Amino acid sequence: MRYISTRGQAPALNFEDVLLAGLASDGGLYVPENLPRFTVEEIASWAGLPYHELAFRVMRPFVAGSIADADFKRILEETYGVFAHKAVAPLTQLGANEWVLELFQGPTLAFKDFALQLLGRLLDHVLTRRNERVVIMGATSGDTGSAAIEGCKACDNVDIFIMHPHNRVSEVQRRQMTTILGDNIHNIAIEGNFDDCQEMVKASFADQGFLKGTRLVAVNSINWARIMAQIVYYFHAALQLGAPHRSVAFSVPTGNFGDIFAGYLARNMGLPVNQLIVATNRNDILHRFMSGNRYDKDTLHPSLSPSMDIMVSSNFERLLFDLHGRNGAAVSALMDSFKATGKLAVEDERWTEARRLFDSLAVDDEGTCATIAEVHGETGYLLDPHTAIGVKAARECRRSLALPMVILGTAHPVKFPEAVEKAGIGAAPQLPAHLADLFQRAERCTVLPNDLKAVQAFVSQHGNRGKPL
Numbered sequence: 001m002r003y004i005s006t007r008g009q010a011p012a013l014n015f016e017d018v019l020l021a022g023l024a025s026d027g028g029l030y031v032p033e034n035l036p037r038f039t040v041e042e043i044a045s046w047a048g049l050p051y052h053e054l055a056f057r058v059m060r061p062f063v064a065g066s067i068a069d070a071d072f073k074r075i076l077e078e079t080y081g082v083f084a085h086k087a088v089a090p091l092t093q094l095g096a097n098e099w100v101l102e103l104f105q106g107p108t109l110a111f112k113d114f115a116l117q118l119l120g121r122l123l124d125h126v127l128t129r130r131n132e133r134v135v136i137m138g139a140t141s142g143d144t145g146s147a148a149i150e151g152c153k154a155c156d157n158v159d160i161f162i163m164h165p166h167n168r169v170s171e172v173q174r175r176q177m178t179t180i181l182g183d184n185i186h187n188i189a190i191e192g193n194f195d196d197c198q199e200m201v202k203a204s205f206a207d208q209g210f211l212k213g214t215r216l217v218a219v220n221s222i223n224w225a226r227i228m229a230q231i232v233y234y235f236h237a238a239l240q241l242g243a244p245h246r247s248v249a250f251s252v253p254t255g256n257f258g259d260i261f262a263g264y265l266a267r268n269m270g271l272p273v274n275q276l277i278v279a280t281n282r283n284d285i286l287h288r289f290m291s292g293n294r295y296d297k298d299t300l301h302p303s304l305s306p307s308m309d310i311m312v313s314s315n316f317e318r319l320l321f322d323l324h325g326r327n328g329a330a331v332s333a334l335m336d337s338f339k340a341t342g343k344l345a346v347e348d349e350r351w352t353e354a355r356r357l358f359d360s361l362a363v364d365d366e367g368t369c370a371t372i373a374e375v376h377g378e379t380g381y382l383l384d385p386h387t388a389i390g391v392k393a394a395r396e397c398r399r400s401l402a403l404p405m406v407i408l409g410t411a412h413p414v415k416f417p418e419a420v421e422k423a424g425i426g427a428a429p430q431l432p433a434h435l436a437d438l439f440q441r442a443e444r445c446t447v448l449p450n451d452l453k454a455v456q457a458f459v460s461q462h463g464n465r466g467k468p469l
């Protein structure tokens with residue numbers, strides 16, 4: 001499989017190089033040159049497969065030519081073997097034809113484990129073969145950091161530096177990062193906010209002199225491998241509920257448009273999906289686009305669902321590419337003008353097409369808490385605030401009561417106790433067994449000023465198994 005850039009200028013790459021690449025050299029994002037398409041018979045024949053075997057069938061075309069079948073099978077079996085639930089991504093029924101897909105049974109209790117457990121193992125495999133070491137730098141507002149650290153902690157060829165805003169992530173989130181000890185794991189608390197952390201990652205990708213030739217790899221959702229891994233659970237859920245003989249709807253709590261973009265790809269690969277709902281919090285740039293063709297940058301509104309607190313959605317460019325008939329020059333012009341003005345709108349017929357593909361809703365903190373309370377009252381089931389936004393959007397935007405509606409359960413409620421408390425239901429979520437002693441574990445973390453030079457000096461001092469590069 002070959003991958004091309006959404007801006008049309010960068011060279012096409014194979015899977016292995018896309019795995020190791022950040023942004024394309026023209027500033028775009030990599031997407032498959034041709035999407036595989038499965039027949040109804042093929043999809044039907046996958047019913048009942050264990051998760052890792054389904055994953056092999058769905059993702060095989062994307063890694064073809066880079067990872068041998070036998071290696072890929074073994075990697076997938078290991079990856080999804082670490083999940084706490086035997087079903088890996090179990091479905092829980094909330095109401096008539098209404099289901100939560102629990103994507104929080106992995107090591108860090110959020111859906112990001114699906115992609116980052118795989119990414120870490122794929123990197124290890126490829127880097128061992130190339131006899132190469134890399135440095136990962138990532139910024140996190142909470143969930144990405146712990147999932148990336150858990151995914152990469154066993155990779156001998158990777159030193160991973162994760163920056164989080166000092167004192168601005170929840171204690172569970174911080175401890176999930178800082179209690180993973182290892183020479184190649186480096187937690188940095190930046191005296192600044194999430195955007196400051198993100199800016200320093202971007203600046204480091206743009207100017208890599210401080211790395212003395214060591215390659216820098218991205219773990220945020222601009223990395224194609226993350227999107228690829230997320231396609232699988234759409235197939236998994238739909239097959240449980242009668243696909244491909246029956247169509248299924250999905251409601252997806254969304255920030256950077258990564259998770260829902262994977263659902264869009266699943267549909268384009270032949271999965272019968274009758275509805276995809278973009279569910280946002282008050283940071284609703286995607287809802288403003290879907291409902292009014294206004295993709296305009298706004299200020300950040302901190303919310304009870306912090307993993308969706310974004311100003312712009314980095315993966316939206318991948319959709320724009322398709323909406324413009326895969327014309328890289330058109331996307332490039334749009335993104336340049338967005339960079340200059342902070343505003344973006346598309347031609348009417350393209351916007352109409354986007355509305356045909358997606359429904360959307362924005363849900364504020366009040367609506368989030370009300371939904372947590374409502375569902376708890378109906379079923380005793382406790383939702384995390386991100387999943388609650390998905391449930392609310394599913395109930396408001398649903399087109400057919402006769403077809404199954406699947407809400408992506410993106411996190412375990414124990415990660416976000418504040419929202420659960422505000423919902424006023426008197427139930428406190430408990431840590432699962434494998435994290436029961438989280439608050440007793442030793443932590444390791446370095447606090448650094450909000451200063452690029454200081455961060456880059458720290459990376460070059462510790463980037464080679466904790467020693468200088």
Ligand SMILES: *Cc1c(COP(=O)(O)O)cnc(C)c1O
Nearest residue numbers: 143255256257258259307410411
């Ligand atoms: C990252 C995250 C999201 C948003 O996912 P995107 O791919 O950025 O849309 C939603 N919920 C939780 C719990 C997350 O960690």
